[in-house]
Amino acid sequence: MQTNRRQFLGLAAAGAAGVSLPIAQKKARAQAVRTSAKIVIIGAGAAGTALANRLIKRLDGASITIIDPRPEHLYQPGLSLVAAGLKPANYVVSRTSDWLPAGVSLIQEAAAAVDPEAKNIETTGGQTLDYDYLVLAPGLVLDHDAIEGFSLDMVGENGIGALYAGPDYAARTWAAASKFADEGGTGLFTRPATEMKCAGAPLKHTFLIDDIARRRGNRGKVEINYFAPQGSLFGVPIVAEKVRMLFGDRGINAGMKQTLKSIDTGAKRAVFTGEGGETEVDYDYIHVIPPQRAPDFVRQAGLSWADKWVDQGWAEVDPETLRHRRYETIFAVGDIAGVPKGKTAASVKWQVPVVEDHLVSAIEGNEGTEIYSGYTSCPMITKVGRAMLIEFDYKNNLVPSFPGMIAPLEELWISWLMKELALKPTYNAMLRGEA
Amino acid sequence: MKELTFGTLIAVFEEMFGGLFFWLLVAAAIIITLGYIYVLIRDRSMSMRKFLWAQISMPFGAVAAVALVLTVTNSHLADLGGPVDIILFLGIAALGAIGLSILVYTLESFLWPPQQTEE
Numbered sequence: 001m002q003t004n005r006r007q008f009l010g011l012a013a014a015g016a017a018g019v020s021l022p023i024a025q026k027k028a029r030a031q032a033v034r035t036s037a038k039i040v041i042i043g044a045g046a047a048g049t050a051l052a053n054r055l056i057k058r059l060d061g062a063s064i065t066i067i068d069p070r071p072e073h074l075y076q077p078g079l080s081l082v083a084a085g086l087k088p089a090n091y092v093v094s095r096t097s098d099w100l101p102a103g104v105s106l107i108q109e110a111a112a113a114v115d116p117e118a119k120n121i122e123t124t125g126g127q128t129l130d131y132d133y134l135v136l137a138p139g140l141v142l143d144h145d146a147i148e149g150f151s152l153d154m155v156g157e158n159g160i161g162a163l164y165a166g167p168d169y170a171a172r173t174w175a176a177a178s179k180f181a182d183e184g185g186t187g188l189f190t191r192p193a194t195e196m197k198c199a200g201a202p203l204k205h206t207f208l209i210d211d212i213a214r215r216r217g218n219r220g221k222v223e224i225n226y227f228a229p230q231g232s233l234f235g236v237p238i239v240a241e242k243v244r245m246l247f248g249d250r251g252i253n254a255g256m257k258q259t260l261k262s263i264d265t266g267a268k269r270a271v272f273t274g275e276g277g278e279t280e281v282d283y284d285y286i287h288v289i290p291p292q293r294a295p296d297f298v299r300q301a302g303l304s305w306a307d308k309w310v311d312q313g314w315a316e317v318d319p320e321t322l323r324h325r326r327y328e329t330i331f332a333v334g335d336i337a338g339v340p341k342g343k344t345a346a347s348v349k350w351q352v353p354v355v356e357d358h359l360v361s362a363i364e365g366n367e368g369t370e371i372y373s374g375y376t377s378c379p380m381i382t383k384v385g386r387a388m389l390i391e392f393d394y395k396n397n398l399v400p401s402f403p404g405m406i407a408p409l410e411e412l413w414i415s416w417l418m419k420e421l422a423l424k425p426t427y428n429a430m431l432r433g434e435a
Numbered sequence: 436m437k438e439l440t441f442g443t444l445i446a447v448f449e450e451m452f453g454g455l456f457f458w459l460l461v462a463a464a465i466i467i468t469l470g471y472i473y474v475l476i477r478d479r480s481m482s483m484r485k486f487l488w489a490q491i492s493m494p495f496g497a498v499a500a501v502a503l504v505l506t507v508t509n510s511h512l513a514d515l516g517g518p519v520d521i522i523l524f525l526g527i528a529a530l531g532a533i534g535l536s537i538l539v540y541t542l543e544s545f546l547w548p549p550q551q552t553e554e
Contacts, residue, residue, distance in 0.1 A: 412519060
């Protein structure tokens with residue numbers, strides 16, 4: 001085989017072009033917009049951090065302040081893995097300040113009040129910050145007190161799990177779930193009646209504990225029951241049908257239109273309310289996901305929907321632009337946004353560029369053009385090693401990223417590899433504003 | 436995925452391996468490839484004896500690549516569930532096989548240049 005010098009030089013040039021491409025792309029980005037606008041972002045979670053990193057690149061001279069009381073940043077998509085013993089608790093924890101770019105000031109306090117008329121916010125430390133543009137990204141509040149008889153200090157013992165509450169609680173959930181998978185008995189897997197973060201997570205936990213009991217040879221002595229206040233197993237009908245079939249295949253019982261009301265930890269008994277009144281169910285393991293609501297300051301500022309989700313208080317935004325419907329200088333992104341879908345990190349990835357576009361356009365005196373379609377993605381884990389890559393929009397259409405290649409309703413190894421290997425790097429790249 | 440550009444992919448891989456380690460991997464891949472091209476040009480022919488050893492190394496590269504992926508993830512061969520999984524599995528094996536064979540051929544050519552091993 002002969003290779004001449006000209007071919008060699010050609011190959012070398014192609015290689016060099018490949019390496020220099022990203023640099024060229026960065027230079028080609030639009031010139032930064034000069035402005036003295038004061039932008040306040042409430043919340044340094046996935047949405048707030050990603051937006052701050054994008055805005056700092058788009059704006060020159062803007063004052064960007066982000067406020068968040070928590071020094072730790074949580075990679076929440078990892079909590080399901082922690083609660084199944086597949087990752088340690090510290091897999092989901094990093095430092096908030098490590099993700100924020102130079103030029104953005106971080107105030108480690110929570111928002112106490114917003115005055116949308118005077119355009120200022122007050123922090124829990126008593127500071128008042130004026131803003132020209134306000135971005136609500138405070139996430140949501142887990143209302144554990146709404147479940148009578150339950151408190152977070154119980155998690156991990158006496159068969160009680162609650163993986164949403166944070167990395168340590170997720171690890172303690174695994175301690176309780178693992179014991180259940182060894183010793184057997186009746187498992188109750190619940191979800192709340194409210195809107196919630198990642199509506200797939202209650203199902204993932206159910207599937208994972210089913211699989212782990214199976215692998216340990218104990219599936220015969222384990223009864224798995226999934227209780228949900230809703231009428232179907234998933235908000236997207238075609239996915240609900242698939243989950244129904246998988247439940248049939250795995251021998252998981254579904255109790256629909258059943259809302260967890262209270263638990264008696266001494267007697268290991270849970271009470272559900274449903275159409276036929278109250279039902280008492282004994283358990284050996286129960287996974288509690290509490291009702292989820294907007295932080296109080298959003299409701300008190302009059303920023304919530306008045307006629308929708310009245311017990312929950314999500315911000316009243318246009319579903320396509322995420323701009324507040326009554327205050328045009330306010331946007332809401334992430335869990336707090338009052339839109340029918342989209343309380344996942346994947347949704348945030350699609351929402352943030354939309355808010356960025358409309359906010360920067362407003363500063364320039366134009367109208368933005370980007371639209372949020374309701375895109376939400378859920379790598380639905382169905383066992384350790386397999387998942388379904390489910391992606392959908394407001395219209396309940398499936399919107400696969402790899403159509404014809406990765407089937408959304410098929411349990412696949414490639415979808416699991418994406419969840420386990422690629423999701424956190426993609427999330428981190430999103431935080432840095434690069435994906 | 437919203438936009439799968441070359442820049443996005445680079446950013447994701449940087450996060451996956453750590454920024455410095457990723458670029459060291461890229462540099463290693465480029466250096467080995469350039470070394471391979473260099474020995475091809477220098478020798479003006481492919482040594483079939485060296486190529487034979489490179490071919491013998493291929494199954495080991497294939498098995499090592501698949502083993503690596505299974506080791507760093509909580510998954511097993513039994514988890515392969517659909518056609519795309521088989522394609523991915525074969526792709527990983529092929530990458531490992533081709534990568535190791537190029538490495539073996541290049542190392543052989545540097546360690547035993549033609550005048551010492553062949554007439």
